[in-house]
Amino acid sequence: MDVDGNHSRRSFLKATGGTIAAVSIAGCSGSTDESGGTDGDGGDSEASGTINYARGAATKSLDLHKIDDGESVKVTNQIYDKLVQFVPGKNEIEAALATEWETDGKTIELTLRDDVTFHNGEDLTAADFVATYKRFTDPEYEYYIGEEDATSYAGNTFGQVESVEATDETTVTITTKKKFAPMLRNLAVFAAGVMSEKEIKTGEQFDSSAVGTGPFTLDAWQNEGEKIRLKANPDYWGDAPKSEYVIFLAVGENSTRVSKLTSEDIHIIDGIDAEGADRIDNADGVELVQMTGLVTGYLAMNLEKREEFRNTKVRQALNYAVDTKAIVDSIFRGFASQSSQAVPPAVPGHNEDLDPYPYDQEKATSLLEEAGFGDGFDFTLTTFTNPRPYIPSPSQAAQKVRTDLKEVGINVTIEKKSWNDFLNYTIAGKHDACFLGWNADNGDPDNFLRPLLHPGIESPDGQDWASFSAEGYNVYNASGWANQEFMEKVEEAQTIIDDDETRLKLYNEANQISHDEAPWVFLDHADELRGVKDAVSGYKVAPVGGPFLHLVSVE
Amino acid sequence: MASKWFVVKRLLLLIPVLIGISTVVFAILHLGGNDPAAVMAGQGASQEQIETIRTELGFDDPIWVQYTRFLSDVSQFDFGESYVLKPGQPVWDSILVDKLPVTIELAIYGQLFGVLLGVPLGVLSAIKQNSLTDHITRIGALAGISVPIFWSGPLLIILFANILGMLPASSRIDTQYFIEGPWVFMGNELPLTGLMTIDTLLLGNIDAFFSAVEHLLLPAAVMGIYSMALISRMMRSSMLEVVRQDYIRTARAKGQGQKITMLKHGLKNAFIPVITVIGIQFGTMLGGAVLTETVFGFSGLGVILVNAIQAGDYPVVQAAVLVFAMLFTLVNLTVDITYSYLDPRIQQ
Numbered sequence: 001m002d003v004d005g006n007h008s009r010r011s012f013l014k015a016t017g018g019t020i021a022a023v024s025i026a027g028c029s030g031s032t033d034e035s036g037g038t039d040g041d042g043g044d045s046e047a048s049g050t051i052n053y054a055r056g057a058a059t060k061s062l063d064l065h066k067i068d069d070g071e072s073v074k075v076t077n078q079i080y081d082k083l084v085q086f087v088p089g090k091n092e093i094e095a096a097l098a099t100e101w102e103t104d105g106k107t108i109e110l111t112l113r114d115d116v117t118f119h120n121g122e123d124l125t126a127a128d129f130v131a132t133y134k135r136f137t138d139p140e141y142e143y144y145i146g147e148e149d150a151t152s153y154a155g156n157t158f159g160q161v162e163s164v165e166a167t168d169e170t171t172v173t174i175t176t177k178k179k180f181a182p183m184l185r186n187l188a189v190f191a192a193g194v195m196s197e198k199e200i201k202t203g204e205q206f207d208s209s210a211v212g213t214g215p216f217t218l219d220a221w222q223n224e225g226e227k228i229r230l231k232a233n234p235d236y237w238g239d240a241p242k243s244e245y246v247i248f249l250a251v252g253e254n255s256t257r258v259s260k261l262t263s264e265d266i267h268i269i270d271g272i273d274a275e276g277a278d279r280i281d282n283a284d285g286v287e288l289v290q291m292t293g294l295v296t297g298y299l300a301m302n303l304e305k306r307e308e309f310r311n312t313k314v315r316q317a318l319n320y321a322v323d324t325k326a327i328v329d330s331i332f333r334g335f336a337s338q339s340s341q342a343v344p345p346a347v348p349g350h351n352e353d354l355d356p357y358p359y360d361q362e363k364a365t366s367l368l369e370e371a372g373f374g375d376g377f378d379f380t381l382t383t384f385t386n387p388r389p390y391i392p393s394p395s396q397a398a399q400k401v402r403t404d405l406k407e408v409g410i411n412v413t414i415e416k417k418s419w420n421d422f423l424n425y426t427i428a429g430k431h432d433a434c435f436l437g438w439n440a441d442n443g444d445p446d447n448f449l450r451p452l453l454h455p456g457i458e459s460p461d462g463q464d465w466a467s468f469s470a471e472g473y474n475v476y477n478a479s480g481w482a483n484q485e486f487m488e489k490v491e492e493a494q495t496i497i498d499d500d501e502t503r504l505k506l507y508n509e510a511n512q513i514s515h516d517e518a519p520w521v522f523l524d525h526a527d528e529l530r531g532v533k534d535a536v537s538g539y540k541v542a543p544v545g546g547p548f549l550h551l552v553s554v555e
Numbered sequence: 556m557a558s559k560w561f562v563v564k565r566l567l568l569l570i571p572v573l574i575g576i577s578t579v580v581f582a583i584l585h586l587g588g589n590d591p592a593a594v595m596a597g598q599g600a601s602q603e604q605i606e607t608i609r610t611e612l613g614f615d616d617p618i619w620v621q622y623t624r625f626l627s628d629v630s631q632f633d634f635g636e637s638y639v640l641k642p643g644q645p646v647w648d649s650i651l652v653d654k655l656p657v658t659i660e661l662a663i664y665g666q667l668f669g670v671l672l673g674v675p676l677g678v679l680s681a682i683k684q685n686s687l688t689d690h691i692t693r694i695g696a697l698a699g700i701s702v703p704i705f706w707s708g709p710l711l712i713i714l715f716a717n718i719l720g721m722l723p724a725s726s727r728i729d730t731q732y733f734i735e736g737p738w739v740f741m742g743n744e745l746p747l748t749g750l751m752t753i754d755t756l757l758l759g760n761i762d763a764f765f766s767a768v769e770h771l772l773l774p775a776a777v778m779g780i781y782s783m784a785l786i787s788r789m790m791r792s793s794m795l796e797v798v799r800q801d802y803i804r805t806a807r808a809k810g811q812g813q814k815i816t817m818l819k820h821g822l823k824n825a826f827i828p829v830i831t832v833i834g835i836q837f838g839t840m841l842g843g844a845v846l847t848e849t850v851f852g853f854s855g856l857g858v859i860l861v862n863a864i865q866a867g868d869y870p871v872v873q874a875a876v877l878v879f880a881m882l883f884t885l886v887n888l889t890v891d892i893t894y895s896y897l898d899p900r901i902q903q
Contacts, residue, residue, distance in 0.1 A: 224641075249726070250854065251725060251852045252849070252858065256725045259724045259725065260852075262717070263716055263717050263724065265731070420865075420867060424593070
């Protein structure tokens with residue numbers, strides 16, 4: 001998910017045919033881990049107090065089927081529940097509205113809790129999930145959201161689904177077109193949240209209203225989503241919310257947001273840059289909470305545009321020549337770690353045997369000589385200028401790349417573009433090389449390798465790159481790389497349901513191939529940073545599926 | 556008092572001015588070379604999709620057709636639909652209506668700060684010419700003119716919010732308050748104004764009112780400092796000129812007290828050039844709103860204008876620029892009318 005994104009991924013769906021995916025960590029049969037839930041009776045403790053949460057932008061909409069930006073998802077995650085969910089703070093799946101599930105690879109049968117009510121008082125049944133699914137994906141359905149409004153998550157989440165049926169009141173059966181390992185994880189993504197059939201059939205808009213089953217209900221919506229108040233749901237089926245209210249506030253300026261945490265009434269903030277992190281670290285009464293994120297940042301070399309980059313030795317040389325340790329330590333101020341592959345360490349399938357390319361100019365020079373570019377060459381590095389979660393200081397990082405590559409005879413021209421222009425430019429494949437990055441949607445390795453390094457089409461014979469203008473090309477593969485061996489492994493892994501070991505081995509191998517072939521200069525895995533007041537307890541950084549604010553209390 | 560005819564004449568003159576402004580706005584965006592159809596289609600859209608949008612929305616019509624359509628829509632306060640910030644939603648209803656009061660409130664209080672401090676300081680400076688008070692005021696004014704908002708803003712925040720902890724550094728009101736309409740007056744439900752300090756009073760929430768005032772103090776001061784400096788300088792020199800006039804000597808000669816001489820005969824006449832400065836400053840202040848809103852986390856017209864420019868959301872840019880221009884013209888109109896009250900000769 002494009003956490004801070006104001007850019008739709010709608011067209012990505014068109015480009016990839018909507019086959020984004022994930023791994024079944026829980027295996028073929030669901031666990032019924034209740035994660036200490038109080039099982040419906042709401043617990044004894046009274047909810048009290050208010051959590052004030054400041055983020056960088058307003059919530060665009062609360063409609064699960066219209067949103068793809070983190071600022072909206074943070075709020076809907078409090079209001080809507082999914083059939084399964086991420087364990088708070090971890091990249092693992094646990095029971096939520098469904099208590100158990102069975103799968104044979106193509107069909108998943110999920111059993112729903114029978115004690116859940118929506119905020120409007122209606123009981124949750126399997127029909128609610130079916131109606132939600134149809135509203136999102138079925139143009140024939142009377143209350144279909146419409147192709148214009150539906151986000152690419154319709155395809156990302158349900159693209160492989162053939163049918164969804166309510167077998168009885170509490171059983172949902174999901175059938176996929178082929179064996180599709182990531183399906184269960186997709187059900188934990190925000191976009192698979194369950195809406196009330198009764199509300200859907202009113203045909204109302206759910207931009208600034210919401211009826212879910214989650215721990216909080218919508219209480220007030222102001223200034224087009226800049227300020228939102230949620231109230232504890234006393235009938236929540238899981239752990240009872242510890243705070244009575246949550247207020248989400250939009251504070252656009254990074255430094256102002258930090259000030260509001262350190263000296264005003266805000267309890268939790270996100271979207272923290274390196275400078276803000278230093279300030280929070282040095283302030284009293286607040287804490288900087290840090291965790292390696294499910295993100296990856298890289299420099300993609302465009303094989304289609306530049307012949308030089310089609311030579312593996314040149315690509316490796318660039319990896320040796322750029323001092324990524326210095327970038328991570330000095331420019332990103334240590335709030336990131338060096339990267340050796342696309343899949344971040346906290347995601348299964350991450351190959352632990354791989355080390356980041358060391359900074360070695362001699363090696364780089366000799367590789368360039370072997371490749372016949374001893375005299376170097378010129379290229380243009382295109383970068384965005386606004387901080388992104390995966391590359392917090394893009395301009396400075398680009399400068400560093402230029403300085404480092406000059407040492408080995410490669411002259412880099414830096415071209416800066418605003419975010420939207422940048423995306424349009426790189427998606428069209430006009431760049432020689434560019435910075436880019438990715439945030440996990442469902443915490444699955446497929447969700448990194450498939451969209452970022454798979455071309456989405458067959459590569460031409462004996463050629464390990466594809467053309468951006470080819471029909472069906474996955475435009476998020478910014479290097480145009482199309483390695484047959486890599487593609488086969490990723491495709492095979494997607495269909496393995498009941499054998500985690502084999503599946504993860506395939507991903508390990510795929511990571512090894514991309515590391516060696518080096519279509520990117522692997523840059524970093526940035527940390528997730530949050531600023532939290534000392535008065536707050538129970539808050540955990542959740543790199544995916546969060547924040548879990550019902551577990552949070554404020555003194 | 557200004558004659559009705561004068562006011563009507565000034566109002567009619569607004570029409571060509573506004574047409575002129577909208578033409579310039581229209582031209583600038585069309586010379587920009589950005590393809591609105593491509594922006595709307597989004598990333599990775601095919602050429603075909605872009606063409607469809609272009610035809611649907613009439614971007615391929617001759618420029619004068621687009622221009623007349625634009626003028627007729629704008630005259631009905633229809634600024635079109637947002638491309639990026641709120642895709643498909645009307646610019647006026649879903650964006651500007653909320654943001655405009657934020658900026659207006661900021662500008663009003665900023666100007667209030669400037670006038671309330673600038674005028675007395677200027678008068679004081681003039682009456683006590685070449686005294687220590689005069690020198691301090693003049694040096695202060697020089698400093699006020701020289702200091703940019705993006706420096707004074709953070710500085711005041713560090714002092715008053717971070718070190719002293721006296722005033723809040725951002726937002727329009729404490730997080731806990733949700734100021735929501737409608738408010739009820741004599742049994743009628745009326746919409747709120749969007750001005751925090753007014754709305755809190757309308758709703759009878761005194762705590763929230765004080766919170767709103769507290770939140771306005773720093774930004775208003777930051778915006779007002781520059782204006783205060785200019786006003787006090789202008790007031791001083793204008794006042795110095797006036798006190799040397801014959802009618803002041805006449806007033807004194809007939810034995811009138813210093814206070815009445817200065818306030819009634821002096822101040823009123825000295826005000827005319829100051830009014831001009833206040834009017835122009837109000838315009839500058841709308842421009843300064845971009846910086847102040849950013850520094851203090853107010854989400855007003857200035858911030859939305861910058862966001863819209865960055866995102867390539869042309870209808871929003873057009874609308875915001877037009878609204879700024881209209882406000883400026885209206886302020887100028889008010890200044891002109893005030894002139895004619897202060898000096899009826901201007902009407903001729």
